[in-house]
Amino acid sequence: MIVLGIDTSCDDTSVAVYDAKENRILSNIVSSQYEFHIPFGGVVPEIAARKHAENIDVVFEEALKVAGVEVKDLELITVTRFPGLLPALLVGLTFGKGISYCSGLPFKGVHHIEAHLLSPFIGKEPEYPFLGLVVSGGHTLLVLAGGLGRYRVVGKTLDDAVGEAYDKVAKMLNLGYPGGPVIDRIYREFKGDYLQLPKPKVKGLNYSFSGIKTAVKRLVEKGYPKEQIAASFQKTAVEYLVGKLKKALKEFGIRRIAVSGGVSANSLLREKLEELSEKGYEVLLPDLSYTSDNGAMVAYVGYRRFLLEGGDELTVGALPRLSLEEVNVEG
Numbered sequence: 001m002i003v004l005g006i007d008t009s010c011d012d013t014s015v016a017v018y019d020a021k022e023n024r025i026l027s028n029i030v031s032s033q034y035e036f037h038i039p040f041g042g043v044v045p046e047i048a049a050r051k052h053a054e055n056i057d058v059v060f061e062e063a064l065k066v067a068g069v070e071v072k073d074l075e076l077i078t079v080t081r082f083p084g085l086l087p088a089l090l091v092g093l094t095f096g097k098g099i100s101y102c103s104g105l106p107f108k109g110v111h112h113i114e115a116h117l118l119s120p121f122i123g124k125e126p127e128y129p130f131l132g133l134v135v136s137g138g139h140t141l142l143v144l145a146g147g148l149g150r151y152r153v154v155g156k157t158l159d160d161a162v163g164e165a166y167d168k169v170a171k172m173l174n175l176g177y178p179g180g181p182v183i184d185r186i187y188r189e190f191k192g193d194y195l196q197l198p199k200p201k202v203k204g205l206n207y208s209f210s211g212i213k214t215a216v217k218r219l220v221e222k223g224y225p226k227e228q229i230a231a232s233f234q235k236t237a238v239e240y241l242v243g244k245l246k247k248a249l250k251e252f253g254i255r256r257i258a259v260s261g262g263v264s265a266n267s268l269l270r271e272k273l274e275e276l277s278e279k280g281y282e283v284l285l286p287d288l289s290y291t292s293d294n295g296a297m298v299a300y301v302g303y304r305r306f307l308l309e310g311g312d313e314l315t316v317g318a319l320p321r322l323s324l325e326e327v328n329v330e331g
């Protein structure tokens with residue numbers, strides 16, 4: 001089955017073609033519009049929607065071309081329906097429904113975070129149970145996954161997502177947007193001593209990043225060098241992420257870990273996960289092209305959901321918020 005995957009949940013317009021029979025992504029085109037949002041210091045939903053509308057047709061044509069397929073070869077249309085910026089989501093959703101309606105193809109809406117969660121398995125079959133750590137621009141979640149649509153969120157951030165904290169720290173330090181890749185590079189090049197930043201004392205498996213962010217603000221005001229602040233922030237944030245991950249592994253006796261989302265591209269996080277894999281844990285990470293938003297993960301998950309529960313009516317809508325547990329299968 002040849003599956004089209006569309007994601008326009010935030011500021012990337014992405015379309016992918018997935019050959020489900022061969023379990024192979026044939027193309028995954030991502031057109032980022034982040035430069036248009038730089039003057040505003042964050043993503044403006046209305047601008048995002050207009051840019052998606054301008055780009056989606058070109059991205060779609062390119063995805064078909066690279067995959068070497070035509071519209072008539074497509075057999076299933078999958079699109080991110082939730083969560084995300086509502087005006088942005090609507091562009092991809094409407095585009096996907098249009099193709100589905102005109103070609104009489106089945107249509108399946110996808111939960112964006114479920115797509116991130118399973119992205120480390122692209123190219124093979126998901127294996128359950130696993131502990132998922134989703135670290136993106138809008139989410140920081142620890143998820144116990146017992147099967148497709150069988151998720152339990154066991155930890156989450158009580159305030160900022162880790163990717164958001166990266167972006168805000170980069171903004172305070174005038175390092176541009178998005179902050180993650182820049183701060184990661186500075187960390188790699190930094191040779192000096194690290195500054196002490198507080199690790200929040202949130203109980204259990206939940207996270208909080210606002211305290212770290214405030215501590216960074218103080219250091220900026222005190223005039224510490226940018227590089228030292230950025231590198232210290234990364235060290236603290238990643239140690240904090242991994243600390244709770246280890247706690248969860250112990251608590252649930254799980255040996256398989258799947259880490260996903262934009263922050264899963266982080267080099268220090270990958271180093272720490274490598275240490276876990278040396279200790280005998282099975283660690284899965286997405287290919288770097290599947291860490292940030294992409295249509296491949298949507299097609300990969302949309303196809304599996306379609307097999308499990310069939311397609312959706314074309315009357316379904318988009319939602320800005322919907323927790324992962326709300327798309328759990330019954331029973």
Ligand code: ATP
Nearest residue numbers: 136137138139163178179180181262263266292293
């Ligand atoms: P969500 O999926 O929660 O709706 P999103 O789709 O906007 O949010 P992603 O595209 O998964 O989020 O991730 C983007 C985030 O990843 C940004 O905050 C960015 O700074 C961060 N990021 C990207 N590369 C790195 C890196 N190497 N280190 C740390 N953070 C990174």
Ligand code: FE
Nearest residue numbers: 112136292293
């Ligand atoms: Fe995302």
